């Protein structure tokens with residue numbers, strides 16, 4: 244059972260299954276696959292597979308790193324001419340220059356040398372596997388976390404949904420669109436205060452790509468919008484709060500109000516075509532037929548913040564850090580070892596590396612070196 | 617400077633097509649001078665490609681990695697870079713016959729895209745984007761090369777392998793070398809792909825408040841990563857050569873689908889890039 248659970252065959256089968264499931268899921272987005280029970284089961288099995296396989300292979304790796312030089316079997320080795328200690332010296336210097344770590348031992352009148360290089364590359368896969376387990380555990384914790392959103396008008400307060408944090412209220416001081424030097428939108432920023440159980444506990448700003456975190460709750464700039472406060476006199480008197488860009492009909496005229504930097508823009512339409520545009524500041528009026536007057540009172544901006552409480556994110560980020568580190572280790576060069584046994588007049592040489600081309604190249608290089616006296 | 621882009625694109629296309637033709641003639645007549653001209657043309661194309669990226673970078677005052685056009689330019693640049701590297705290190709001129717068509721097809725696609733410079737939306741103004749896309753480009757460049765090497769493997773194998781009397785087969789490197797080079801290049805690209813996935817997720821966490829949303833682009837990038845990790849693991853089980861070559865080809869199909877297919881066929885939050 245353990246053997247099956249730690250096998251690479253199972254790993255490949257699971258990977259293939261996840262590929263098929265993912266492809267299927269993107270082709271049929273209506274079918275909920277990633278949250279399905281069987282997909283979670285697949286991930287769990289994958290996690291178990293990784294865990295057992297990684298831990299089973301650790302002793303082997305430790306053994307390999309701590310390995311001592313031993314007699315090199317003549318049958319499997321390449322035999323080279325070897326004249327004496329100067330040659331040994333030369334060879335060891337060459338290997339040291341190339342960055343090998345060298346261990347020596349002697350037994351029964353022969354000297355054994357083991358040179359190793361690229362040890363980091365030996366543990367990189369295991370670290371990568373470990374990081375995957377961490378990420379998967381984090382992902383599981385995230386599925387227990389909660390996220391929601393809170394909408395709040397500038398100058399007002401709003402309650403953070405209780406599922407995310409209990410007794411947390413935000414008060415928005417300001418919401419701004421920030422422009423860059425070229426006049427393009429650079430960011431949206433919400434300036435707000437956080438109260439926990441009626442006590443002010445934090446204040447700050449959140450913008451796109453820079454969430455604010457407080458007491459385990461993260462606030463993200465998610466959306467925004469505008470309402471326009473207007474007053475009508477005449478046919479339908481009263482104050483109204485109208486959404487940005489929503490189309491109305493008043494006394495045979497079709498119009499909407501939209502936000503702009505210069506002020507509120509009232510656009511009149513005839514059919515689908517724009518017929519007239521008027522910019523209003525606070526207090527400005529527009530006359531409609533039948534003594535109806537629209538007074539623009541003020542702009543009411545609101546911001547929508549995503550709120551999230553999720554202990555899993557931190558775990559996932561830790562896993563990501565490890566994963567990145569492991570990825571860099573892969574680039575440090577393949578693990579290889581060179582083993583020598585030196586006896587009177589000859590040297591037996593074995594080069595080990597997973598890549599045959601590297602094996603051949605190193606064997607060749609060393610053979611060349613030994614020939615040059 | 618914006619108007620310089622189209623002439624540069626055309627020059628780039630011409631340079632790559634000419635280089636391909638020279639490599640092709642080299643394959644028929646085996647003249648050193650022809651081969652050197654072809655190499656020179658590739659270097660010229662690489663310089664032009666770099667120049668175009670610099671122009672684009674100046675136009676947007678940043679790294680040009682924000683939309684399909686810019687990413688595609690970088691993609692071609694990376695393929696050429698990895699190609700020049702293995703051509704220099706292993707003298708693999710024949711691989712040009714298999715690599716350049718990919719480059720030319722990509723370029724033909726890019727020529728049709730809008731090159732107007734538009735401001736980037738706020739979510740795209742992030743440091744994470746730079747590492748995310750640079751590692752993507754590196755990985756994709758490496759995978760394109762391993763794809764070409766795998767196709768070469770299959771073609772040579774199909775033509776009869778080492779002892780084939782076929783001319784094309786005889787000028788190709790040994791099957792074993794093709795197989796190992798392909799492995800090496802994937803081994804180089806895989807960590808880059810991993811860092812691409814990680815930085816993408818970190819960026820999404822900062823920007824959308826969620827490190828993973830299973831949106832099509834993400835999912836397909838993950839599929840690509842899975843396919844190449846399957847490649848690395850089947851090698852551990854001793855699967856080499858033909859079977860490995862087929863998986864490497866499937867992997868590159870996934871790359872292309874992530875890059876183009878998802879943008880055009882599957883909607884999602886990533887669809888701007």
Ligand code: HEM
Nearest residue numbers: 249250251254289292293296365368371806842845848852
């Ligand atoms: C998608 C997830 C995985 C990724 C990205 C991954 C990545 C890697 C990489 C890059 C290597 C190095 C390959 C080489 O040297 O050519 C490796 C080796 C290995 N992987 Fe995985 N792996 C994954 C899942 C698994 C699973 C589930 C198992 C469990 C059986 C596993 C078992 C192994 C083993 C035994 C090695 C060989 C280690 C060595 O040579 O020292 N991998 N993995």
